[in-house]
Amino acid sequence: MDGNVVTGCIVFGTFMSFVAYQEKDSQWEWWQAAVFSCIILAGLEGLNASLPIVFGSFPKIPVRGKHLDEFEFRDKLFICFNKISAVPFMYHLTAICLLSPAIKVEAKDATYTNTVGAFVALFVVYDFFYSLFHRFLHLRSVYSLVHKHHHRQHAPTRGNSDAVNVHPFEFVMGEYNHLLAVYLVSPHMYAALAFITVGGVLASLNHTRANVVLPGAYDVKAHDLHHRIPQSNYGQYIMMWDHVMGSFRDYTKTVDARK
Ligand SMILES: [Zn+2]
Numbered sequence: 001m002d003g004n005v006v007t008g009c010i011v012f013g014t015f016m017s018f019v020a021y022q023e024k025d026s027q028w029e030w031w032q033a034a035v036f037s038c039i040i041l042a043g044l045e046g047l048n049a050s051l052p053i054v055f056g057s058f059p060k061i062p063v064r065g066k067h068l069d070e071f072e073f074r075d076k077l078f079i080c081f082n083k084i085s086a087v088p089f090m091y092h093l094t095a096i097c098l099l100s101p102a103i104k105v106e107a108k109d110a111t112y113t114n115t116v117g118a119f120v121a122l123f124v125v126y127d128f129f130y131s132l133f134h135r136f137l138h139l140r141s142v143y144s145l146v147h148k149h150h151h152r153q154h155a156p157t158r159g160n161s162d163a164v165n166v167h168p169f170e171f172v173m174g175e176y177n178h179l180l181a182v183y184l185v186s187p188h189m190y191a192a193l194a195f196i197t198v199g200g201v202l203a204s205l206n207h208t209r210a211n212v213v214l215p216g217a218y219d220v221k222a223h224d225l226h227h228r229i230p231q232s233n234y235g236q237y238i239m240m241w242d243h244v245m246g247s248f249r250d251y252t253k254t255v256d257a258r259k
Protein backbone atom coordinates (compact mmCIF):
# COMPACT_ATOMS: atom_id res chain seq x y z
CA MET A 1 0.00 0.00 0.00
CA ASP A 2 1.18 3.50 -0.75
CA GLY A 3 3.10 5.10 2.10
CA ASN A 4 0.97 8.23 1.87
CA VAL A 5 -2.22 6.24 2.38
CA VAL A 6 -0.76 4.48 5.45
CA THR A 7 0.40 7.80 6.89
CA GLY A 8 -3.00 9.32 6.15
CA CYS A 9 -4.80 6.48 7.94
CA ILE A 10 -2.53 6.83 10.98
CA VAL A 11 -3.11 10.58 11.11
CA PHE A 12 -6.85 10.04 10.67
CA GLY A 13 -6.98 7.47 13.48
CA THR A 14 -4.90 9.59 15.83
CA PHE A 15 -6.94 12.68 15.09
CA MET A 16 -10.29 10.98 15.57
CA SER A 17 -9.06 9.38 18.83
CA PHE A 18 -8.11 12.86 20.03
CA VAL A 19 -11.53 14.18 19.05
CA ALA A 20 -13.28 11.28 20.79
CA TYR A 21 -11.20 11.89 23.92
CA GLN A 22 -12.03 15.58 23.86
CA GLU A 23 -15.73 14.92 23.48
CA LYS A 24 -16.19 12.19 26.10
CA ASP A 25 -17.75 14.66 28.52
CA SER A 26 -19.88 16.30 25.85
CA GLN A 27 -23.49 17.08 26.76
CA TRP A 28 -24.57 16.56 23.16
CA GLU A 29 -26.87 13.76 22.13
CA TRP A 30 -25.77 11.81 19.06
CA TRP A 31 -28.45 13.40 16.91
CA GLN A 32 -27.33 16.88 17.87
CA ALA A 33 -23.80 16.00 16.76
CA ALA A 34 -25.25 14.58 13.53
CA VAL A 35 -27.26 17.76 12.85
CA PHE A 36 -24.20 19.92 13.57
CA SER A 37 -22.11 17.77 11.18
CA CYS A 38 -24.74 18.01 8.43
CA ILE A 39 -25.01 21.79 8.79
CA ILE A 40 -21.22 22.23 8.55
CA LEU A 41 -20.77 19.86 5.61
CA ALA A 42 -23.81 21.22 3.74
CA GLY A 43 -22.64 24.77 4.38
CA LEU A 44 -19.20 23.97 2.96
CA GLU A 45 -20.63 22.32 -0.12
CA GLY A 46 -23.03 25.23 -0.62
CA LEU A 47 -20.17 27.70 -0.33
CA ASN A 48 -18.12 25.74 -2.85
CA ALA A 49 -21.04 25.43 -5.24
CA SER A 50 -21.52 29.20 -5.15
CA LEU A 51 -17.95 29.98 -6.25
CA PRO A 52 -18.44 29.31 -9.99
CA ILE A 53 -21.68 31.32 -9.88
CA VAL A 54 -20.04 34.34 -8.23
CA PHE A 55 -16.58 34.20 -9.85
CA GLY A 56 -17.31 32.33 -13.10
CA SER A 57 -17.35 35.50 -15.17
CA PHE A 58 -13.90 36.67 -14.02
CA PRO A 59 -11.05 36.59 -16.60
CA LYS A 60 -9.20 33.28 -16.64
CA ILE A 61 -5.56 32.74 -15.67
CA PRO A 62 -3.83 30.86 -18.52
CA VAL A 63 -2.92 27.21 -17.85
CA ARG A 64 0.88 26.94 -18.02
CA GLY A 65 1.65 23.94 -15.85
CA LYS A 66 0.61 20.31 -16.32
CA HIS A 67 -2.94 19.66 -15.14
CA LEU A 68 -3.66 16.64 -12.92
CA ASP A 69 -6.61 15.26 -14.87
CA GLU A 70 -7.54 12.14 -12.93
CA PHE A 71 -7.87 11.66 -9.16
CA GLU A 72 -6.49 8.40 -7.82
CA PHE A 73 -7.87 6.54 -4.78
CA ARG A 74 -5.37 8.34 -2.56
CA ASP A 75 -6.58 11.77 -3.79
CA LYS A 76 -10.20 10.85 -3.07
CA LEU A 77 -9.33 9.43 0.37
CA PHE A 78 -7.44 12.57 1.38
CA ILE A 79 -10.13 14.91 0.04
CA CYS A 80 -12.83 12.94 1.87
CA PHE A 81 -10.95 12.92 5.18
CA ASN A 82 -10.05 16.60 4.93
CA LYS A 83 -13.62 17.69 4.22
CA ILE A 84 -14.93 15.63 7.15
CA SER A 85 -12.28 17.08 9.46
CA ALA A 86 -14.02 20.45 9.07
CA VAL A 87 -16.69 19.16 11.48
CA PRO A 88 -14.50 18.71 14.60
CA PHE A 89 -12.61 21.85 13.59
CA MET A 90 -15.80 23.95 13.55
CA TYR A 91 -16.81 22.37 16.85
CA HIS A 92 -13.52 23.41 18.41
CA LEU A 93 -13.73 26.88 16.86
CA THR A 94 -17.21 27.36 18.30
CA ALA A 95 -16.03 26.02 21.67
CA ILE A 96 -13.05 28.38 21.89
CA CYS A 97 -15.27 31.33 20.96
CA LEU A 98 -17.85 30.46 23.60
CA LEU A 99 -15.43 29.45 26.36
CA SER A 100 -12.66 32.04 26.02
CA PRO A 101 -13.31 35.09 28.23
CA ALA A 102 -11.25 37.21 25.81
CA ILE A 103 -13.55 36.48 22.84
CA LYS A 104 -16.77 38.47 22.86
CA VAL A 105 -19.86 36.90 21.36
CA GLU A 106 -22.66 39.42 21.93
CA ALA A 107 -23.50 42.12 19.37
CA LYS A 108 -23.27 44.89 21.99
CA ASP A 109 -19.60 44.05 22.57
CA ALA A 110 -18.58 44.48 18.91
CA THR A 111 -16.15 47.34 18.23
CA TYR A 112 -14.15 48.38 15.14
CA THR A 113 -11.05 47.02 16.83
CA ASN A 114 -12.36 43.54 17.66
CA THR A 115 -14.21 43.15 14.33
CA VAL A 116 -12.60 45.00 11.38
CA GLY A 117 -9.16 45.40 12.98
CA ALA A 118 -9.13 41.83 14.30
CA PHE A 119 -10.31 40.48 10.94
CA VAL A 120 -7.22 41.95 9.26
CA ALA A 121 -4.96 40.85 12.13
CA LEU A 122 -6.21 37.27 11.84
CA PHE A 123 -4.96 37.01 8.24
CA VAL A 124 -1.59 38.54 9.16
CA VAL A 125 -1.09 36.22 12.14
CA TYR A 126 -2.37 33.14 10.31
CA ASP A 127 -0.12 33.64 7.31
CA PHE A 128 2.94 34.28 9.46
CA PHE A 129 2.74 30.75 10.87
CA TYR A 130 1.43 29.24 7.64
CA SER A 131 4.30 30.68 5.59
CA LEU A 132 6.84 29.15 7.98
CA PHE A 133 5.03 25.81 8.02
CA HIS A 134 4.68 25.79 4.22
CA ARG A 135 8.36 26.64 3.87
CA PHE A 136 9.18 23.75 6.24
CA LEU A 137 7.11 21.36 4.11
CA HIS A 138 9.25 22.31 1.12
CA LEU A 139 12.50 21.29 2.83
CA ARG A 140 14.13 18.62 0.73
CA SER A 141 14.15 16.13 3.63
CA VAL A 142 10.41 16.35 4.35
CA TYR A 143 8.91 17.38 1.00
CA SER A 144 8.27 13.86 -0.31
CA LEU A 145 6.64 12.74 2.96
CA VAL A 146 3.78 15.24 3.01
CA HIS A 147 3.57 18.20 0.65
CA LYS A 148 4.59 16.51 -2.59
CA HIS A 149 1.05 15.17 -2.85
CA HIS A 150 -0.43 18.66 -3.26
CA HIS A 151 2.19 19.62 -5.84
CA ARG A 152 1.27 16.80 -8.19
CA GLN A 153 -1.16 19.42 -9.46
CA HIS A 154 0.70 22.11 -11.45
CA ALA A 155 -2.37 23.94 -12.75
CA PRO A 156 -5.28 23.82 -10.27
CA THR A 157 -8.76 24.13 -11.76
CA ARG A 158 -11.21 22.42 -9.41
CA GLY A 159 -11.32 25.05 -6.66
CA ASN A 160 -12.10 23.41 -3.33
CA SER A 161 -11.28 19.85 -4.44
CA ASP A 162 -7.80 20.85 -5.61
CA ALA A 163 -7.38 23.05 -2.52
CA VAL A 164 -8.10 20.28 -0.02
CA ASN A 165 -6.25 17.61 -2.00
CA VAL A 166 -3.37 17.69 0.47
CA HIS A 167 -1.93 15.18 2.91
CA PRO A 168 -4.17 15.01 6.03
CA PHE A 169 -1.29 16.01 8.31
CA GLU A 170 -0.82 19.20 6.31
CA PHE A 171 -4.54 19.87 6.18
CA VAL A 172 -5.17 19.45 9.91
CA MET A 173 -2.12 21.58 10.75
CA GLY A 174 -3.35 24.32 8.39
CA GLU A 175 -6.88 24.06 9.72
CA TYR A 176 -5.88 24.34 13.37
CA ASN A 177 -3.52 27.18 12.51
CA HIS A 178 -6.76 29.17 12.12
CA LEU A 179 -7.59 28.26 15.70
CA LEU A 180 -4.13 29.42 16.83
CA ALA A 181 -4.70 32.76 15.08
CA VAL A 182 -8.12 33.15 16.74
CA TYR A 183 -6.59 32.30 20.13
CA LEU A 184 -3.77 34.84 19.71
CA VAL A 185 -5.86 37.68 18.24
CA SER A 186 -8.98 37.11 20.38
CA PRO A 187 -11.39 38.74 17.91
CA HIS A 188 -15.13 39.17 18.34
CA MET A 189 -16.84 35.93 17.32
CA TYR A 190 -18.29 37.72 14.28
CA ALA A 191 -14.75 38.42 13.02
CA ALA A 192 -13.65 34.83 13.75
CA LEU A 193 -16.54 33.39 11.74
CA ALA A 194 -15.94 35.90 8.90
CA PHE A 195 -12.25 34.94 8.91
CA ILE A 196 -13.04 31.23 8.57
CA THR A 197 -15.65 31.83 5.86
CA VAL A 198 -13.62 34.30 3.79
CA GLY A 199 -10.49 32.20 4.32
CA GLY A 200 -12.28 29.13 2.97
CA VAL A 201 -13.40 31.05 -0.10
CA LEU A 202 -9.92 32.50 -0.76
CA ALA A 203 -8.19 29.10 -0.32
CA SER A 204 -10.60 27.56 -2.82
CA LEU A 205 -10.26 30.49 -5.25
CA ASN A 206 -6.48 29.97 -5.14
CA HIS A 207 -7.12 26.68 -6.94
CA THR A 208 -9.38 28.00 -9.70
CA ARG A 209 -8.34 29.81 -12.88
CA ALA A 210 -10.37 32.90 -11.87
CA ASN A 211 -8.16 35.98 -11.95
CA VAL A 212 -9.41 37.46 -8.68
CA VAL A 213 -7.33 40.30 -7.21
CA LEU A 214 -7.81 42.40 -4.10
CA PRO A 215 -5.12 45.04 -4.73
CA GLY A 216 -2.37 45.00 -2.13
CA ALA A 217 -3.88 42.07 -0.25
CA TYR A 218 -4.75 39.00 -2.29
CA ASP A 219 -4.14 37.63 -5.77
CA VAL A 220 -5.06 34.15 -7.03
CA LYS A 221 -2.08 34.31 -9.41
CA ALA A 222 0.38 34.31 -6.49
CA HIS A 223 -0.59 30.79 -5.36
CA ASP A 224 -1.04 29.67 -8.96
CA LEU A 225 2.59 30.62 -9.53
CA HIS A 226 3.58 28.66 -6.40
CA HIS A 227 2.21 25.52 -8.06
CA ARG A 228 4.62 26.07 -10.97
CA ILE A 229 7.54 27.54 -9.04
CA PRO A 230 7.30 26.00 -5.54
CA GLN A 231 10.20 27.99 -4.00
CA SER A 232 8.08 31.16 -4.00
CA ASN A 233 4.89 32.63 -2.57
CA TYR A 234 4.45 30.46 0.55
CA GLY A 235 1.58 32.51 1.98
CA GLN A 236 -1.93 31.11 1.80
CA TYR A 237 -3.94 34.32 1.76
CA ILE A 238 -1.63 37.32 1.68
CA MET A 239 1.89 37.62 0.35
CA MET A 240 3.00 40.04 3.09
CA TRP A 241 5.35 37.55 4.77
CA ASP A 242 6.83 36.48 1.43
CA HIS A 243 7.73 40.12 0.83
CA VAL A 244 9.29 40.24 4.32
CA MET A 245 11.12 36.90 3.96
CA GLY A 246 12.26 37.52 0.39
CA SER A 247 10.32 34.67 -1.24
CA PHE A 248 7.74 36.73 -3.13
CA ARG A 249 7.71 36.24 -6.88
CA ASP A 250 5.65 38.50 -9.11
CA TYR A 251 3.45 36.54 -11.52
CA THR A 252 3.52 39.24 -14.18
CA LYS A 253 7.33 39.22 -14.26
CA THR A 254 7.61 35.43 -14.50
CA VAL A 255 4.67 34.70 -16.74
CA ASP A 256 6.68 32.32 -18.93
CA ALA A 257 8.49 30.57 -16.09
CA ARG A 258 7.91 26.83 -16.02
CA LYS A 259 8.81 24.13 -13.56
ZN1 LIG B 1 -2.18 24.86 -3.66
Ligand SMILES: [Zn+2]
Pocket residue numbers: 134138147151226230
Ligand atom coordinates in the same frame (compact mmCIF):
# COMPACT_ATOMS: atom_id res chain seq x y z
ZN1 LIG C 1 3.81 24.26 -1.65
